[in-house]
Amino acid sequence: MSLLDIGGVSVQFGGVAALTDVDLTVDEGTVTGLIGPNGAGKTTLFNVICGLQAPVEGVVRFDGRDITPLKPYQRARLGIARTFQRLEVFGSMTVRDNIRVSAEILKDWQRGGPDPRAVADDIMARLGLFPFAAERADEIPTGHARLVELGRALAVQPKVLLLDEPSSGLDEFETDDLANVIRGLAREGLGVLLVEHDVEFVVGVCAKIHVLDFGRILAVGTPREIQRSAAVQAAYLGPRKPARR
């Protein structure tokens, strides 16, 4: 049984289909990729999973339990955490306090958690955020702000982590570091769902990749299978045939 199981999810905005009959699973201890062109519906799917967007149809199951009627904070307390593509850092706080307050939110609903300050230090060390610790979160480069969001999500000790374009804004070396962090998280047992544009990055860390196009799942497979799929190439890279007339 998968940790996170999305079945037949459809979403419409004003009559326009944003997602159509989407199935997707995320397993414990693995990194699952979700790729697709801009506007394919990836962020909408994230919103459905964490409860910020109600689907017209379909169910979201977590640990075998139907969580579709649950509110966002209730889902978070079950162990679903996420980052945002459109950044949602606590802008007026320092990077350290961003992670600290997140650990405090955990303490608010889970008795006797670890010391929030210690959690903040641990996570900053792990993500290489110490150089920014005392800076306002809305004044650091986007790439690092994404890491702050990742750190904040980790501070609530999730079982499933949804990452929305975590590498955009990072340079090549930082991206490599991030890949290592994500692999490490999976080794610790987390199920990770990763939305990314950087295909090299996705191929490098994911065991399984879903391709979303026009709100539908176009293909599911291992990185190798996805790279070979003609349908995926057409969706992602553009039409080769018409251009090569």
Place this chain on the structure above:
Amino acid sequence: MQTFFVYLIIGVAISAVYAISATGLVVTYVTSGIFNFAHGAIGMFLAFVYWELRVNRGWPTPVALAVTLLVIAPALGAFLDIVVMRPLEGTSVATKLVVTLALLLAFQGGAIAIWGIELRTLPGLFGDRSYSILGLNVTWDQTTTILAAVAVAFGFRALFRHTRLGVAMRAVVDNRELCSVKGLNPNVVTATSWAIGASLAGLAAILIAPGLNLEVNTLSILVVSAYAAAVVGRLQNLPQTFAGALLLGISQSFVVAYLPVENAFVANLRPALPFVLLFIALLARREIRLPERVKTHTEPEPPPARMTWALGGIAVVVAILVSLPLTSYQLLIGSEGLVFAALTISLVLLTGLSGQISLMQLSFAGLGAVILAKLPAGVPWVISLGIAALVTGVIGALIALPALRLRGLYLALLTLAFALLMDNLVFGNRRVLGGGTTLFVARPSLFGLHFQSERSLFILLAVVAVIYANVFLSIRRSRFGRMLAAMRDAPNACQTLGMNITAAKLKVFGLSALLAGAAGAFLGGLQARVGQLDFLWFRSLSVFLVATVFGITSISGAFLGAVFFVVLPEILSRGGDPTRVLWLQPLLIALLAVATARRPEGISGQIRRVLRPWLNKMPDGWAHEPQLMREVSIAG
């Protein structure tokens, strides 16, 4: 049946005025993204201009009307857009809100400054002339009003569908940037829409003023009906706005026609109807907009509790020493300042820390005072205080229930509607006031001490203010305080981390109302009598504006603001001209609010920055640099 038609015509004529005003509001809102709280006040001002030309200078009606509505109004509207509103581009909803609220005060002050406070009447366009149709007497003014609304309705339809300007206005609404790209300066379009909006505000006010007194407040508040109608049309749909206006105008007219006027409740219901409709319309709408992201101001970590309590103790000692040479009148002013400092701290908690706008803080204070006064005299004062604070807190949380889904502008409107509702239903209600116009409130007596003298009251209130400051600081130091700040910065992120923001908002609304209610109880005790004038909606507005001017994120801002709020009228009324306060105070507050709108840390933050070199010698926690910020997110 006769009654029915007579009041139907009256109702339709009132609706027509609401619709005209609301159309102006909607047109400026959609093209500029700024909800103009000063819309009614602009109309009021233009009605005075028309009076000046028509009555005072004796110009012929058509000339006076044309000059007012086709020359002065458009010029005023365009001027406001270009000089006041344009610099606000890219700022938060909250900043724009503060500025338009300040404009409201400015126009009120301006009108009093120019025309004074005596009551005037404005003649109708056609005097009292009327004609008879089907046995009904209809005035020419009513006919003109209804025809004007019909003309506005069809005129705008034609404008938007068939003219280059109308299409450009709709295009600006759709995508401002694309207009620039296509070579059309969207600012020109926005200025035009402000010009049109001001004309419509003026037309509405001129049409309705003959039926009322030409008076600053009445005409400014009338616009709430237009707000209600506009919200029915979701601030964008003109036909729905017209429908809202009709519903409101006709129901108001029928309330007068068919419900017994002797009943105190009903007598207050008619003026309250617009607020009730506004309430319902606001609750019925669904918030779909993403939370805006603006830069928020960071306050430095507060110093440790031991230190702030110690400083508070020192402050009380200083207060005792200061009180010795003061006269009892000066002590009363000082006491009032301390109460307002406490009240403002309740606003700092709600708005500065948690990002929830409230234009009803003084209404909570009023509730606290009224509840305290209504409790039996035998109940010990301190118990009464506790009950008044708790009940106000519960009411605050209940008000928060509908407000939970609202943010920014809509929250501001809802709280304003609540303040106006309280003005009408509670503070202006003779039954509540026990038949008189004011209510007696007992002076505080706590733990066997009776605070009858001005000096003892002053010292008591100094202690109260110190307690308020320290309560707020301990909230800020707490986990709950940091979570509130996090909610202000990024509510969605909080939810996805497991924070129940609904519960948090309820708590903070309740807590803030409780603090405001207790402050109100002390205010009542201080003044010994409270009445409608103490808690009027525009005083709530002034409290909010003064708090933002001096820094709505900090304790020092609250204290400075409170001093300003009570000391300014004293200074202004010196020299024997009592009306000077009435116009100069709102003008000064408005000027300061506009000047500091972009500085969320407020004047107190600026002062602290200047003083930083000296503060650096102070112990840890006082030396942090309040960073230069553009914005405060009090819109959530």
Place this chain on the structure above:
Amino acid sequence: MPVDGTPLLELRGVKAAYEKVEVLHGIDIVVPGGALVAILGPNGAGKSTTLRVMSGLMKPTAGQVLLEGFDVTGTSAEQLAETGVCLIPEGRGIFPNLTVRENVLMDTYTGHRHARDLEEIAFERFPVLRERSDQLAGTLSGGEQQMLALSRALSTDPALILLDEVSMGLAPMLVAELFSVVRELTTTGVTIVAVEQFADVVLEFADSVVVMAHGGVRLAGTPRKVARELTAAYLGGSKR
């Protein structure tokens, strides 16, 4: 077509930032008159920001923008539009709540043609728009919306066309159709800068290609030269 060596458009050391966060770290791009220059690169590379700077929507924090040798740094988008710069922005440059006809009317703020002539040109090239002329533009299909946006490049005789991801979210067939319009345009001597995700399509037409990443120019040259290295950039080194 200027042949005296002055490029039509040139960016010199342009830096740009949103708030305090710099997204362009000093880029140099030269666009010769009459050429089609393609800008490629992954998401977040700064491509759209580059176009925003070129069109005047965004003021650079450092560096210069030269149009036909004149410094136009800081000139407003409206003024640049009047001098013949035509940006078709990302995500459909249309007004969704205006009808097709009203959208075309909005193109009359530049150039000297009447709305009727603009309609004629647009509807002749894209007959489907004529059928839908009184429909709200937002109700058109994605491809039709993009046609409507592109029609401005045809009808207003611009000197410089800036295309931002014309192909975004469109089916491959439609992309080919739209790019045949771009190809037509190139034969008229107009200068085009096209930002694209769909590398292959643009490589067919482009005179030169600029590849951006992380807010800088990583690669520039002929399509042939760039194509060799592109596969690696997009698909993680795998050979297709």
